[in-house]
Amino acid sequence: MISGEFQNQVAIVTGAGQGIGFEICRQLTRQGASVILNDVDPELTANAAGKINQEQGGRCYGMAGNAADLNFIQEMVAAAVREFGQLTIAIANAGITLFGDFLTYTPEALHKVTETNIGGSFFLAQAASRQFIAQQSGGRILFMSSVTGVQAHKNLAAYAMTKAALQMLAKNLVIELSPFGITVNALAPGATLTERTAQDEDYEKIWSRLTPLGRPATPADIAQAALFLVSDKARHVTGQCLVIDGGWTSISPSPY
Template identity: 35%
Template sequence: MPTLQGRVAVVTGSGSGIGQAIAERLAKEGANCVVDYRDHIDQAQATADKITAAGGKAILVRADVSVLSDCTNLVEQAWQQLGSCDILVNNAGIEKGADFWDVTEADYDAVLNVNLKGAFFLTQAFVRKLRDAKKPGRVINISSVHEDMVFPHFSTYCASKGAMRMLMRDLAVELGPLGITVNNIAPGAVNTPINTSLLANKPKLEALLANIPLGRLANPEEIAGLAAFLASDDAAYVTGSTYVIDGGLMRNYHEQ
């Protein structure tokens, strides 16, 4: 029997990459899913088709997670159209590279608003509904190895992910009495659209692979498997933890 039968998940940024893989995997485990997208409805529809093929229900909701009203609506639509919202996967994220002295206020705001502010206030909307309904729930943040590991020239990204680590730890304590668990997944290098330029740069890619003991990038489906575990009853006693999934990168990383 599917492990998530009858549960409802919101997966942000689920039009492609890790988010799409997680939504599809949760559907295979029995969950119905809210597919969040900001700009590319065609990608979101492709995810919805995968969810349907896996046996789940899917609804599409346009939401910019950096806008509070969109966060509230995303959770509201889950309850109105699918009857509940048990699992929240904060996956939406962006990065902008620049030397620290060249970072603009606009780029800082863009990264922090999506990666941190969005996760913060979407989780708040999710928790408020669960608290009122007296239901337990699961929050799964897709963080990064860079919540702990340096990433020169990506200071805004590191700041957002480091903050996500402490937010997770704090909320695990604060929300535990409500039966809501909070955990982070910290991927290393993953074969997704955010890494398109890396994959096209052979010298840079080879230098990275030399730092990864397993010698390859992760597939999105491998991240999705861990998310499915954290959403399941097998992880009922797991909270306040970061799960690193990086092929050993953090233990072997050094700047060239």
């Protein structure tokens, strides 16, 4: 028998083939939710969904595709309803980081970052909200911002701009979505040990030195906060951004 805080809940999590998104999916299913797990990489999607289904018995449905594509977003919402009967949670975790000096940053790079980070998040929230309203169920939306949306960071002007935008989007949607019982919040992770950041052999050492609590976050640190914001424990929390950075933004030392 399925039990847990998220029993009978159905979530879409984008960009979840590994790292933070994967851990959010795993923790949601462990707490009873069914999940549409998305990643742009088909192999990562299949492997991630397979791992979770092996652990949790078939409550994860993998969908590979571009989380910034409106048609695909609508397909994910339809799949949630088809496979699990409804949709109650949408977590826009997919995003890309393209470092670059401001003076030489290209239009192509800017378009790619904004299309994924802002456009994909905006239209997932829109499609999910329409489904929540049709169900008359309320719902939870969570955007993945970043500490770079709070504090300046060298060579990340475009990325930081998109992450700050998501915080404002969460705040603004309170006006339009609260009457339907939909909460909208954002998370702003700091340095986090993932498969991607582990490719830098100095990453953990550098961010352990720069972080007041003495270590970068783990995906579980971020996932636990995400689960709080999409749970009934946070039913009166909306329009907020929770920073999870071990204290880094309080002092903001640069790794450069």
